Amino acid sequence: MGAATVSRWRATRRPRVTPAPLKRHTVHSLSRRLLVSVSVPLALFFGVMMLVLDSGFRALSERSLQEVLDSQMVSLIAAAEPQPNGGYAPVPHALDPRLATPRSGLYAEIRSQRHQWRSPSSAGLDADFGTLLPSGERNLSYASFGHDRVAIESRAIQFEDDPNGTRGLTFSVAVSLSPYEEQLWRFRQELIGWFIALMLILLVTLAALLRWVLAPVRRMQREIYEVEGGVSEKLGTGYPRELSGVATNLNALLLGERKRVARYRDTLGNLAHSLKTPLAVMRASLPGGEAGATIGAEIDRMSGIIAHQLKRAAASGGALLGAAPVEVAQLAAELRATLLKVYAGKDLAIELAVAPEAQFIGDRSDLTELMGNLLDNACKWCRSRVRLGAAPVYGAGPRERLSLVVEDDGPGISEQDRARVGQRGVRADENVPGHGLGLAMVHDTVELYGGRLVIDTSPLGGARFSLRLPGR
Amino acid sequence: MRVLVVEDEAALRETLKNRLAASGFTVDVAADGNEGLFAGQENALDVAIIDLGLPGLAGLEVIRRLRAARKTYPILILTARDNWQDKVEGLQAGADDYVAKPFHFEEVLARLQALLRRAGGWASPQLKCGPIVLDTRAQTITVQDASVELTTFEYRILEHLMLRAGEVVSKAELTERLYDQDFERDSNVIEVLMGRLRRKLDPQDQLRPIETLRGRGYRFALARDAAS
Numbered sequence: 140m141g142a143a144t145v146s147r148w149r150a151t152r153r154p155r156v157t158p159a160p161l162k163r164h165t166v167h168s169l170s171r172r173l174l175v176s177v178s179v180p181l182a183l184f185f186g187v188m189m190l191v192l193d194s195g196f197r198a199l200s201e202r203s204l205q206e207v208l209d210s211q212m213v214s215l216i217a218a219a220e221p222q223p224n225g226g227y228a229p230v231p232h233a234l235d236p237r238l239a240t241p242r243s244g245l246y247a248e249i250r251s252q253r254h255q256w257r258s259p260s261s262a263g264l265d266a267d268f269g270t271l272l273p274s275g276e277r278n279l280s281y282a283s284f285g286h287d288r289v290a291i292e293s294r295a296i297q298f299e300d301d302p303n304g305t306r307g308l309t310f311s312v313a314v315s316l317s318p319y320e321e322q323l324w325r326f327r328q329e330l331i332g333w334f335i336a337l338m339l340i341l342l343v344t345l346a347a348l349l350r351w352v353l354a355p356v357r358r359m360q361r362e363i364y365e366v367e368g369g370v371s372e373k374l375g376t377g378y379p380r381e382l383s384g385v386a387t388n389l390n391a392l393l394l395g396e397r398k399r400v401a402r403y404r405d406t407l408g409n410l411a412h413s414l415k416t417p418l419a420v421m422r423a424s425l426p427g428g429e430a431g432a433t434i435g436a437e438i439d440r441m442s443g444i445i446a447h448q449l450k451r452a453a454a455s456g457g458a459l460l461g462a463a464p465v466e467v468a469q470l471a472a473e474l475r476a477t478l479l480k481v482y483a484g485k486d487l488a489i490e491l492a493v494a495p496e497a498q499f500i501g502d503r504s505d506l507t508e509l510m511g512n513l514l515d516n517a518c519k520w521c522r523s524r525v526r527l528g529a530a531p532v533y534g535a536g537p538r539e540r541l542s543l544v545v546e547d548d549g550p551g552i553s554e555q556d557r558a559r560v561g562q563r564g565v566r567a568d569e570n571v572p573g574h575g576l577g578l579a580m581v582h583d584t585v586e587l588y589g590g591r592l593v594i595d596t597s598p599l600g601g602a603r604f605s606l607r608l609p610g611r
Numbered sequence: 612m613r614v615l616v617v618e619d620e621a622a623l624r625e626t627l628k629n630r631l632a633a634s635g636f637t638v639d640v641a642a643d644g645n646e647g648l649f650a651g652q653e654n655a656l657d658v659a660i661i662d663l664g665l666p667g668l669a670g671l672e673v674i675r676r677l678r679a680a681r682k683t684y685p686i687l688i689l690t691a692r693d694n695w696q697d698k699v700e701g702l703q704a705g706a707d708d709y710v711a712k713p714f715h716f717e718e719v720l721a722r723l724q725a726l727l728r729r730a731g732g733w734a735s736p737q738l739k740c741g742p743i744v745l746d747t748r749a750q751t752i753t754v755q756d757a758s759v760e761l762t763t764f765e766y767r768i769l770e771h772l773m774l775r776a777g778e779v780v781s782k783a784e785l786t787e788r789l790y791d792q793d794f795e796r797d798s799n800v801i802e803v804l805m806g807r808l809r810r811k812l813d814p815q816d817q818l819r820p821i822e823t824l825r826g827r828g829y830r831f832a833l834a835r836d837a838a839s
Contacts, residue, residue, distance in 0.1 A: 412664050412691035416620045419691075419713035423626035435715075442713045446693060453694070474695070477702045481709070484725050484734070504696050511695030 169356070170349040178342055185334045196326050200319045208279075208292040211235065211312040215247050216296060219310070226254025227308055234258070244315035246284065251308050261313075268311035269293055282313075288320070289313040355379050359386060366393065368611075369464040369500050404504070407453045411445065418442050447579065454505050454584050464498035464611065465506050467529045467541070474507070474514055475527075482518045487525060489514070494530040499541050500609040501588055509584050512577030513545040513604055520549035524599055531611055538589040541610025546597035557594040581606075612727060612771065613637040613788040615659040617647030617673065618689065619666050627660070630716050635750065635767055636723075637788055644668025651677045655787040657771075658723055658730075661706070662689040663697060671704045678705035685726035687719070724748065731774035733835075738773045740833035743812060743820055745773050754812055764789060765808045768801075772821065772831040781828035805829065 218229035227249045237243040238258040247258040248268045257266070266284045272295035280291050293311040355378050365371045373390045376383075422438050425431040468491075475489045499506045510527070517525040528544040581604070585592045590608040597603035614636045618624040621642070628638045639654050641647035644667040651659055651673065659677070663670035674686055686706040690697055693711035701709060707729075708722050724747045728736060738745040742755040750766060752759045761769065767789055772780055782801050789801075805821065812820055822832045 408692050408694075411693070415691040415693075415712040416623065419689075420620060420622040420626065422713040423623055423630070423716055438713060446711075450694070473699050473703065477695075477699045480702050480707055481698075483707070483729055504694065507695045507699065511698070 170346070170353055173349055174342065174346060177345055178338075181338055181341060185338055189330055189334060192330055193327060197323065200323060204290055204314060204316075204319060205279075207314055208290065208312050211245065211247065211314070212292055212294060212310060215249070215310055215312060216294070219249055219308070222254075222256075224254065226251060226256060228256040242287075244287070244318065246289070246313040248311040248313075249308060250311070266313070268313065271295070271307070271309045274307040281316075284313065284315075288316045290316055355382050363389075372463070400502075404453050407449050411449050414445050415442060418445075450508065450580050451583055454502075454508070454580075454587055464500050465503045467497040467499055467506070467543075467610075468493040468495050470503075470507060470510060471527055471529065474510055477511075478514055478518050481515075485518070487518060487521055487523050489518070490524065490526045492526065492528040497529040497531050497541060498611050500611065505584055505588075506608075509581055509606075509608075510543070510545075512581050513543075516577055517545050517547035517549070517602070521547035521601060522549060524548045526597075526599065532607070535607070538609045539591060539607035541608045543606040543608060544603065545606075546599050546603040547601040548597070548599040549601035551596055551600070552594060552602045612657045612767065613639065613655060614723065615639045615641065615647070615650050615654060615656050615661075617641045617644070617651075617659065617661045617665065617670070619643055619662060619664070627716075627719070631720075631723075634720055635763055635770075637767075637790065644670065644673050648673045648676055651682060652680050655784060656682075656684050657788060658685050658687065658727055660687045660689060660719070660723070663701060664691060671700060674701065674704040674706050685730050687722055687726060689714070689719075721748070727774060731776075733774065738770075738776070739836040740773060740776055740820070740831065741836070742818065743773075743833060745770060752812075754818075759811055761808070761811060764804055765811070768804055769808060769812075772829060776831040776833070776835050779824055779828050779830050784828070 214233065214235065215229060218233035219227045220230050222228050229247075229249070231239075235245060237245040238247055238260050241260055241262050242264065243260045245258075246261040246264075246266060246268075248261075248266075249256045250268070250271060252271070261284065264284045264287070267282060268291055269278070269280055269282070272278060272293055274295045274297045277292070277294045280293070282289055282291055291311055291313045293309055295307050295309045297307045359374065359378065359382060362371065362374045366373065373393050374386045376386075378386045418438055418441060422435060425435050425438075471491050471493045475491060478489060479487075514525065514527060525547045526545070528542075528546075530542050532540050532542050582592060585606055585608065588608055590606060593605045595603050595605070612635070614631055616624060616627050616631070616638060618627065618640075619642055624640050624642065628640050631638045639650050639656070641650045644665040646667075647659075647661060647665065648668060661670045661673055665673065668676075670688065674688075677686070685708075688698075688701045688706045688709040689712060690701070690709055691712040698709050707726055710719055710722060724736065728734075728738070728747060736747045738747065744753045745751075747770065750770075752761055752766070752769065768785060771785065771788060785801055805823075809821055812818065818833065820831060820833050822830045824830060
């Protein structure tokens, strides 16, 4: 290990991505899923409905077309009179007036082998009513008279008093399709318009309903954020029956976790007390001479290991969800007062440059240990100046939003010893000269919180510890 | 110097008592918080050592109540927990320094002496008043660079007077700080000691380091050196 450890250690200590707090609007949101899953069958249903209605309407309009054709055919046949030239033509006053109006949309023709009569309405139109039919046959066809699409009904009739004997007449009636087509289009447009409007109304209603139904879920989500961010300690009450169980259990879990950590720390404290007091007795009642010195050294080693491991175990590493954020400024002022008292025999100044809004998200005693150890170390080694800076870093990763800098004007830490600070957790009994267990503790705690620790040289001349921790 | 040791662990308490006594302190002991509070309020102390984890009344509370009772002597905390939260709380309650268990006795002694020195307004462990220099760590006296041999009691009296150089110290106060409670106070042993001390420090009767103020007590009359 050695100097290489520093670079490798730094390289692996990239800003960590937090286990992503639930995002508010992901594609996988429940309401979006519901909306999508409802709108697909809805669209399918409306599509089928539209097809059914459309074909129904078309059948209806075809029948009415057929009726018009039939009735015109009947009146044409009834009005047909033999003409002096041997052909047939309808009696003018018995005809539908539309047959007399050019391009009225209703056309007729009476045709035999040699004669042909066409209604005046077809005048000027390129009208083709089709071929002569064999007697007794009827036929429905579609054709275009100029730009006008028409339906043509033709019927071949043999009059009994036909002077031409076996010669048959073919009666044809043509009706323009454009009014029907126009009607169909209008119908379709209306249908589509209504269906789209209806679907939108349904979806909007559904979305509003979902919003209302899922409001407690969103509230729970928001409250979990708040607990994560340390704004509140637990979830509120008043959840609907289906969710109240979840909320209660989550609260119980949070509370249980906090109590567990508190009890755990208490136990560790008692353990420390009951282990160290006998050690203190042993140390105080040591005999002089070489034997005493050996035992004394072993006692120091033991108590060092106990202190280190117990402190390590007591660091919570931010497992405390819902603990209020720690005001760094207040803690810094308390520690400063304490250290000034402890180092009253040394002429030193502790400068605080702590932004009042700097907050640490995590456990208070973890931060107290961290800052206490760093400041104590700085006070021990400085000539006369120690500086503590703390400020929130906006825009940094969630585990690096608090910047802490502790520096002094002492001799500093050599490259080699900087690297060993990170190793100290492994060999608690191996002392970096002059730097106690405190720094190993600092390193462990920073690691537990997923933060960063960089040791370099301060502009003041001594060591500078720059930390990044969860905060805001 | 009279020191109070409040520690519930009997073996540790006895060891501290014996070693402090051997280092020239007059030692009072208390085994729990209530006893400690009583002794701290009733005895004329120069310094107290208080364990934080006490049965009865917690160490922190003892310190708070002593300070509330306007006891201003320095207090040294002993703690097994050794975390900053406890240290901050202890010093906020009114203690002046802490030592984590298990400790080296030498460290406790050094801190006690530093506290006493600072309480007397001295910055360095060497108390210098003109030609007379008292080293609190080595417990040695030199007068005009010549070493002077003092008995334990003579040294204690001189240390006490020099720590509070310029102030008047009553005979009763000196008696209380030199001897255990059962000492017979009417004896003129202080006067005898004072006479011997004067002869040793100032055989030519030129410096006159210790003044006697009739009916009030004694005062170390030489001015402190500015540097110390």
